[in-house]
Amino acid sequence: MEVGSAVNAVRSRRVLIGDKVQPAVVVIKDGKIHQILSDSNLSDCEVLDVGDSVVMPGIVDCHVHVNEPGRVSWEGFWTATRAAAAGGVTTIVDMPLNSIPPTNTLVHFQEKLREATGKCFVDTAFWGGVIPGNQLELRPMIHAGVAGFKCFLIHSGVEEFPHVTDCDLHAAMKQLQGTGSVLLFHAELDVQQTTEESGDSSHYSTFLQSRPDCMEIEAVRIVTDLCLQYRVRCHIVHLSSAKPLKLIKEARRAGAPLTVETTHHYLCLCAENIPAGATQFKCCPPIRGSHNQEQLWSALKAGQIDMVVSDHSPCTPDLKRLDSGDFTQAWGGISSLQFGLPLFWSSASKRGFQLADVVRLLSHNTAKLCSLDNRKGSLSPGYDADLVIWDPEREFEIEEAGIHHKNKITPYLGFKLQGVVCATILRGQLVYKEGSFSPEPLGKQLLIPQRKSQTHL
Numbered sequence: 219m220e221v222g223s224a225v226n227a228v229r230s231r232r233v234l235i236g237d238k239v240q241p242a243v244v245v246i247k248d249g250k251i252h253q254i255l256s257d258s259n260l261s262d263c264e265v266l267d268v269g270d271s272v273v274m275p276g277i278v279d280c281h282v283h284v285n286e287p288g289r290v291s292w293e294g295f296w297t298a299t300r301a302a303a304a305g306g307v308t309t310i311v312d313m314p315l316n317s318i319p320p321t322n323t324l325v326h327f328q329e330k331l332r333e334a335t336g337k338c339f340v341d342t343a344f345w346g347g348v349i350p351g352n353q354l355e356l357r358p359m360i361h362a363g364v365a366g367f368k369c370f371l372i373h374s375g376v377e378e379f380p381h382v383t384d385c386d387l388h389a390a391m392k393q394l395q396g397t398g399s400v401l402l403f404h405a406e407l408d409v410q411q412t413t414e415e416s417g418d419s420s421h422y423s424t425f426l427q428s429r430p431d432c433m434e435i436e437a438v439r440i441v442t443d444l445c446l447q448y449r450v451r452c453h454i455v456h457l458s459s460a461k462p463l464k465l466i467k468e469a470r471r472a473g474a475p476l477t478v479e480t481t482h483h484y485l486c487l488c489a490e491n492i493p494a495g496a497t498q499f500k501c502c503p504p505i506r507g508s509h510n511q512e513q514l515w516s517a518l519k520a521g522q523i524d525m526v527v528s529d530h531s532p533c534t535p536d537l538k539r540l541d542s543g544d545f546t547q548a549w550g551g552i553s554s555l556q557f558g559l560p561l562f563w564s565s566a567s568k569r570g571f572q573l574a575d576v577v578r579l580l581s582h583n584t585a586k587l588c589s590l591d592n593r594k595g596s597l598s599p600g601y602d603a604d605l606v607i608w609d610p611e612r613e614f615e616i617e618e619a620g621i622h623h624k625n626k627i628t629p630y631l632g633f634k635l636q637g638v639v640c641a642t643i644l645r646g647q648l649v650y651k652e653g654s655f656s657p658e659p660l661g662k663q664l665l666i667p668q669r670k671s672q673t674h675l
Contacts, residue, residue: 219266221648222656226263228605228643234274235597237574244273246603249645253599266648268607271640275577275597276308276340276604277559278584280365281455281479281527283551284310284342287333288318293532293624295337298555299661301530301622303339303650305556306606306639309664310340311588314347314368315379316531322347322379324358331663338661339649340642341604343588348401349380353389357397363665365588366400368455371407371437375502375550387440391448398669400451400587405437405462406503422492422499425545429504431459438462442469445476453587454478456529458503460513463522477587478522480514481529482561483552487629495543499629501531502550515569518579525583526562530555532625540627553628556621560637563610567636573610589666605643612638620653 219225225246233242235254243265245252279302285292302310312330314321321327321344334342346359348369356367369390370381382390394401409432417424438454442465445452454466457480469476483501488508492499499505517523531551539548554561563576577595585595593602616633618626642650649656 219648221651221654222658222660223648225266225643225646225648227265228273228607229265229267230273230607231270232272233597234272234573234577237572239272239573244597244603244605246646249603251597251599251601251603254597268640271607271609272573273605273607274573275581275595276606276642276644277306277580278309278590278595279307279528279530279555279558280311280525280584280588281481281529282310282312282555283316283531284312285316285532287329289316291534292316295334295342296659297622297624298530299337299339299342299659300655301556303642303644303655304622304639306559306608306642307555308340308604308606308642308644309343309585309590309594310555311343311345311365314345315374316376318378320347320379321345321364322349322352323355324362327359327362327364334663337659338663339655339659340644340661341664342661343590343664343666345402347379348382348386348390350382350386353386353393356390356393360397360399360668363667365666366402367394368402368404370404371440372404372433374404387444391444391450394450395448398451400453402453402455403437403441405441405454405457406433407437407440409433409436419546420495420543422489422494422496422545425500426489426504426506428546429502431461431506434459434503435462435465438465442466442474442476445469445474446472449475451475456481456484456503456527457523458484458506460510460517463517467522477524479525479527480518480523481527482554482558483529483629484514485511485526486561486565496629497538497540497543497545497548498627499552500545500548500550501529501552519569519571525587526558526579527584528554528558530623532623532627534625535627538627553623553625554630555623557616557630557635559606559608559639560614560635561630563637564635567610589669590664603643603646606639607641607643608637608639610637612636614638
């Protein structure tokens with residue numbers, strides 16, 4: 219079957235239906251899942267038979283920095299969405315930064331939509347941004363279709379997206395009340411340092427000491443208080459420290475509509491193994507120690523962390539300061555959009571996680587966060603026919619030649635992973651197969667209808 223063509227039905231001996239893996243045929247009509255049949259012969263349409271490969275809902279990665287317009291040398295919709303398709307990701311949600319301009323006004327959102335037109339190989343939704351003074355832009359952006367909003371409680375890394383104060387947060391929360399929208403928080407807060415920042419800047423430990431756990435704890439405390447006060451949906455992005463989990467648990471018990479994500483790098487990488495000068499490992503909040511990592515895995519298994527995302531945040535090679543190896547000066551961001559599924563599965567499968575957990579954490583809950591769970595993230599009749607076809611047992615090594623995002627810098631180069639993506643189907647169209655892409659971008663822009671009421675996971 220040619221890449222780019224429509225798929226009428228997919229047969230596999232391993233289709234994930236609910237929590238069960240079983241033989242089935244997924245019948246597709248008008249881009250939607252029409253019906254799921256027990257493994258039988260279909261005489262009235264052509265069937266794509268994938269043998270023993272697993273068929274399950276496509277990944278929904280709700281934390282991706284595409285950086286277009288304005289910083290297309292860092293990434294861009296064309297390369298980001300090709301990387302997504304190669305990784306079995308059928309929907310991404312683009313962050314409001316580090317594009318220029320950032321998506322923090324209605325006009326800027328409209329500019330972002332124009333820039334993305336005709337460049338997306340997978341479906342793409344968009345977060346708006348909350349910055350000082352833009353609270354009156356929030357409702358117009360909701361009406362225009364943003365999935366929700368992101369803010370920073372600490373310097374964002376770029377001047378055009380300033381972080382918010384308490385006053386800004388209260389103004390934004392008042393605007394968001396009753397809309398059903400969600401506010402995402404980069405939850406680190408500048409705290410009084412108890413020790414002076416010192417040490418060799420090429421040693422990872424020097425950087426790690428500059429972003430201690432207490433920065434996340436104090437930021438999460440602010441988020442939980444706001445969430446309980448206003449009862450607006452709140453979401454903590456890229457939790458790296460396990461220490462704030464107690465605060466999150468207490469707030470949820472008190473009724474806070476609060477969700478939390480972690481990332482593949484916090485689950486796969488640990489501070490003890492980062493070599494001197496290896497600035498490709500730098501991100502904010504930082505990768506922490508192995509004991510903390512195991513606590514994150516335990517929280518994930520216990521349902522205290524709701525989802526896992528890439529936080530794909532690329533840049534140009536010079537900004538990573540690989541020549542000097544200076545962690546304090548290097549750009550903080552990790553590129554992994556293409557490899558989220560095998561990264562997660564390689565570690566999760568060894569810890570007792572099942573394929574149904576993969577769908578819950580990488581597809582269903584991420585779709586629900588951005589109000590796409592009525593059409594994405596589930597293998598059910600009526601849902602978009604977004605499928606990833608992959609071999610969970612097959613191993614491969616990440617090599618530069620196989621990386622599809624624009625700048626090939628990633629800490630995962632040379633990693634041997636388990637789980638090869640064979641094909642990706644987007645709304646019934648074969649957009650990726652064994653290294654080849656559809657000739658034209660087939661992705662759509664997803665504008666989110668305003669919610670009638672608040673829901674949370």
